[in-house]
Amino acid sequence: MFEISPTEWTAILLSLRVAVIATLVATPFGIALAWLLARRDFWGKSLLDAAVHLPLVLPPVVTGYLLLLTFGKRGLVGGWLADHLGIVFAFRWTGAALACGVMSFPLLVRPIRLSIEAVDRRLEQAAETLGAAPWRVFATVTLPLALPGVLAGMVLGFAKAIGEFGATITFVSNIPGETQTISSAIYSLIQTPDGDTAAARLVIISVVLAVGALIAAEVFARRATARLHGQ
Amino acid sequence: MLRVDISKQLGEFALAASFTSEGRVTGLFGASGSGKTSLINTIAGLVRPDRGTIVIDGETVDDTAAGIHVPTWRRRIGYVFQDARLFPHLDIRQNLDYGRRMNGLAEDPAQHKRVVDLLDIGALLDRRPGKLSGGERQRVALGRALLSKPRLLLLDEPLGALDESRKLEILPYLVRLRDEAGVPMVYVSHDAAELRQLATQIVMLRSGQVTAFGGVKVLTGGT
Numbered sequence: 001m002f003e004i005s006p007t008e009w010t011a012i013l014l015s016l017r018v019a020v021i022a023t024l025v026a027t028p029f030g031i032a033l034a035w036l037l038a039r040r041d042f043w044g045k046s047l048l049d050a051a052v053h054l055p056l057v058l059p060p061v062v063t064g065y066l067l068l069l070t071f072g073k074r075g076l077v078g079g080w081l082a083d084h085l086g087i088v089f090a091f092r093w094t095g096a097a098l099a100c101g102v103m104s105f106p107l108l109v110r111p112i113r114l115s116i117e118a119v120d121r122r123l124e125q126a127a128e129t130l131g132a133a134p135w136r137v138f139a140t141v142t143l144p145l146a147l148p149g150v151l152a153g154m155v156l157g158f159a160k161a162i163g164e165f166g167a168t169i170t171f172v173s174n175i176p177g178e179t180q181t182i183s184s185a186i187y188s189l190i191q192t193p194d195g196d197t198a199a200a201r202l203v204i205i206s207v208v209l210a211v212g213a214l215i216a217a218e219v220f221a222r223r224a225t226a227r228l229h230g231q
Numbered sequence: 232m233l234r235v236d237i238s239k240q241l242g243e244f245a246l247a248a249s250f251t252s253e254g255r256v257t258g259l260f261g262a263s264g265s266g267k268t269s270l271i272n273t274i275a276g277l278v279r280p281d282r283g284t285i286v287i288d289g290e291t292v293d294d295t296a297a298g299i300h301v302p303t304w305r306r307r308i309g310y311v312f313q314d315a316r317l318f319p320h321l322d323i324r325q326n327l328d329y330g331r332r333m334n335g336l337a338e339d340p341a342q343h344k345r346v347v348d349l350l351d352i353g354a355l356l357d358r359r360p361g362k363l364s365g366g367e368r369q370r371v372a373l374g375r376a377l378l379s380k381p382r383l384l385l386l387d388e389p390l391g392a393l394d395e396s397r398k399l400e401i402l403p404y405l406v407r408l409r410d411e412a413g414v415p416m417v418y419v420s421h422d423a424a425e426l427r428q429l430a431t432q433i434v435m436l437r438s439g440q441v442t443a444f445g446g447v448k449v450l451t452g453g454t
Binding site: 120122123126127128129130131132133134136137140141143144145 | 252277302304305307309310312314320329334375379
């Protein structure tokens with residue numbers, strides 16, 4: 001039962017790689033966007049807020065299809081990237097990472113935004129009176145105080161990315177060794193006769209990863225509270 | 232020298248103040264709601280005046296006619312808030328060092344020692360702000376502002392959040408600061424007794440207008 005086959009290992013490692021890359025690349029964008037939504041007022045803010053949450057409410061297959069239309073080889077952005085920068089997303093693991101990044105983005109942004117909103121603006125003001133330029137206020141006060149939220153967002157985003165299925169399979173299909181993540185491997189296995197045991201193994205691994213991520217997020221949230229109280 | 236001549240509309244409240252102070256400690260005196268904090272925030276650059284000029288130490292930091300508004304972080308001021316506002320994620324040593332780092336100043340151990348001794352905060356350096364009493368926090372906030380080497384120190388009711396005995400604990404430090412630190416101060420308070428001990432000049436405010444300006448004796452004229 002607990003002998004993990006090479007194919008399964010490939011899927012597990014690919015899932016981890018896809019989720020790690022998706023999370024690391026999405027985080028700076030997530031922080032920037034969370035800061036914008038938490039601290040700035042501008043025209044179209046609620047529209048942007050809605051757009052960020054869109055992957056959460058759209059059917060994943062729709063998001064995947066839109067990604068295919070945009071970032072596919074003949075897509076508007078995908079074609080340009082392939083021609084000018086040699087970056088191809090279609091049917092590559094990079095495409096899986098893109099799909100996972102987009103799908104997990106709302107979950108990544110939300111805790112970061114909340115933790116930035118929770119940072120006392122009077123502390124930012126104090127930093128300013130001590131000679132800190134706005135970007136240094138952000139780097140030395142806002143971000144360190146919001147860090148537990150950033151980590152919580154990364155953990156949640158990672159957990160979502162590692163389990164993503166609908167958008168990924170629509171966008172980059174289900175190619176073993178290239179785009180077959182744990183989720184798509186389970187999907188293939190349960191359609192195969194005698195695949196049940198292997199599927200069960202991957203299901204257990206998914207559960208372990210997801211629960212681990214939730215516990216990590218909880219730990220970070222507790223630290224946030226302690227930190228904001230100056231202990 | 233501090234020259235202020237500004238007006239600012241804040242909702243229903245109109246603030247208009249004009250005075251020039253050469254004193255070591257300029258006291259802004261008035262009841263709550265008289266516009267003291269708005270005025271000191273305008274001097275700090277946290278509030279932008281609708282009209283007028285502010286000159287600190289010969290530098291024009293606000294001139295609406297000329298479109299000048301130097302942002303707070305470039306004004307080289309120190310600001311001690313009523314609620315200390317120490318950074319909770321830094322220890323006391325790092326809090327004290329913050330202004331020096333942000334202003335790109337060289338380390339100055341002699342100055343550091345002078346300020347730490349003056350305020351008696353040497354024993355607190357490795358602690359976190361959360362573990363300090365209100366009076367200790369306020370002393371650290373004073374030290375933090377001083378160590379950024381400001382050319383003007385703004386204090387907004389620095390004793391306001393403390394009880395009577397704590398006030399008496401901090402007051403001597405403020406007197407020493409006035410006499411030894413050599414940084415001109417603007418001191419906001421609604422407590423005439425406090426200002427009598429500290430201020431050299433008084434700006435009296437009532438509902439956003441300056442009603443009296445002069446030596447400490449204007450405090451006895453009644454408000």
